[in-house]
Amino acid sequence: MQARLGPRPLPLHLGTALMTWASSESAWKLLKPGSQNSSPAREPPEALAALLPEIGFLEAQAGPGRFDEALKREILRRMDRLADGVLAYQRHAVRRTLEEPPAVWREGNTRLLDYGATHRAARRRGARAVLVVPSLINRWEVLDLTAEKSLLRAMAAQGLRPYLVDWGTPDDEERGFDTTAYVGRLERALAFVAKRARRAPAVLGYCMGGTLTVALAARKPRRVAGLALMAAPWDFHADRTGQAFLVSTGPLLAEVADRVGELPVDILQTLFWSLDPWLAVKKFGRFLGLDQNGEHAKEFVLLEDWLNGGAPLAGPTARECLVGWYGDNVPGKGQWVVAGRRIVPSKIKVPALVMIPSGDRIVPPLSAAALADPKKGLKNATRIDLPLGHIGMVVSGRARDLCWTPLMEWLGNLPTRRSRVVTG
Structure with a gap:
């Protein structure tokens, strides 16, 4: 049985999540009270506070380093959840078995x-x-x-x-x-x-x-x-809308296709990624919450196999x-x-x-x-x-x-x- 390689290109999906979440920790170090780039009255930006709904700014002030520690825990939790979702998909037993017509x-x-x-x-x-x-x-x-x-x-x-x-x-x-x-x-x-x-x-x-x-x-x-x-x-x-990456890179990718003789699958998948870079993170998180033996999980796996199996x-x-x-x-x-x-x-x-x-x-x-x-x-x-x-x-x-x-x-x-x- 052939091993699953998806979601393709996997390094891009993992790298998108890792760099974004890791940058949240870097941003907090710059913005938190006491840093050289913050003022005593400054609060974390709304997007950063929303990263951890269970931890508000006032709670973070209750003790030194509490927000920092909670932020690290949340980043690790999200990374683990994404990795677990991808592994659950890659190891899933279901395969498409429909008989082809003549x-x-x-x-x-x-x-x-x-x-x-x-x-x-x-x-x-x-x-x-x-x-x-x-x-x-x-x-x-x-x-x-x-x-x-x-x-x-x-x-x-x-x-x-x-x-x-x-x-x-x-x-x-x-x-x-x-x-x-x-x-x-x-x-x-x-x-x-x-x-x-x-x-x-x-x-x-x-x-x-x-x-x-x-x-x-x-x-x-x-x-x-x-x-x-x-x-x-x-x-x-x-x-x-959503096509800017493809339009801007089109001539360069055409040169690649000219030299290689084709536009490889992973490059095509990168174009799909550009339409919604966070789609894989969201959907594999949801997949992990499904009954892995149920019909919804089965359909997710088969659809994902199709998405990753292009020509x-x-x-x-x-x-x-x-x-x-x-x-x-x-x-x-x-x-x-x-x-x-x-x-x-x-x-x-x-x-x-x-x-x-x-x-x-x-x-x-x-x-x-x-x-x-x-x-x-x-x-x-x-x-x-x-x-x-x-x-x-x-x-x-x-x-x-x-x-x-x-x-x-x-x-x-x-x-x-x-x-x-x-x-x-």
Whole structure:
């Protein structure tokens, strides 16, 4: 059994907590009464006093060094709790054991998994085929986390036939892929599904996969019966909240990708860390308080395994994303070119569903909302706003009711486009 290395990059998560908490002790030495930088009337700043709710400033004055000692104890307690939470995760016995559906198509390290193969409802004549496209960065397993929390299995049970794109890990050839190469691969996967289904399939894109499927629909509109997008970024300058680190470091990271041939997983995880540096500290503290044999702990471990198990990003694609998308906003400006064609959402007329989670910290809602804009967005789009997060729209307790159900209803109600229209 392979040892868990997460949360990745672990030194960064531990270092963030250690440096912050240790600096609290240094700050107190400077600010406490009697130090050269304090005055007799000065009290500790509110943020410092809040660090130890059980110890107020007046109590600290009751005896020399009491606050100092309590502060050290609290720092050690928090460090121990973080370490215990990480170790509890790394040593947890649960592993993802769901059986994979059959792979029905391959190209390079990319596979198509047929999630309808073992569901009677999905195998019925006329079942709507859906090409499901996840991000290139995070693997597909979040869409099939457990038997109960599997969007793909729920779709099959409802009579849809999902074909999932598993991008795999880039091989030597794929490390040279740009977005044109990836969209080209999607075009061939779409052609396979259309031929197999004898009609134009729907296309569902999640996160970066959604951005790629917009280009797919623009290039092959007659082969796409409908385009559903879940938290798909488009206007990368609509809201830069939380994106400053990525924007500022984009050109440097692109140089790294050029030299190495790919953007490594730990660098990608560092970009996610930059959106909320304290997220790991908070969530592993909460994890330690869970019943370690309960369902919530099991789901936490499986989700964390998914988060830490991403794939590197091919060098040319990394440059396009970091410099072209985040830096220059070429999709949002209508300047993204794929295989010689400019991708302009307002020229795409296929029926579209744009699902926007309002609590998304990975893809700002305003970025995804650009695709539903009445003037510049997709021509025939329905917009649904969800009170969920980027990952919560797929696996949270409310995902089935708020996201899965309207998504599946929309896909099921798409008009049929027969095989004669999928040859072009």
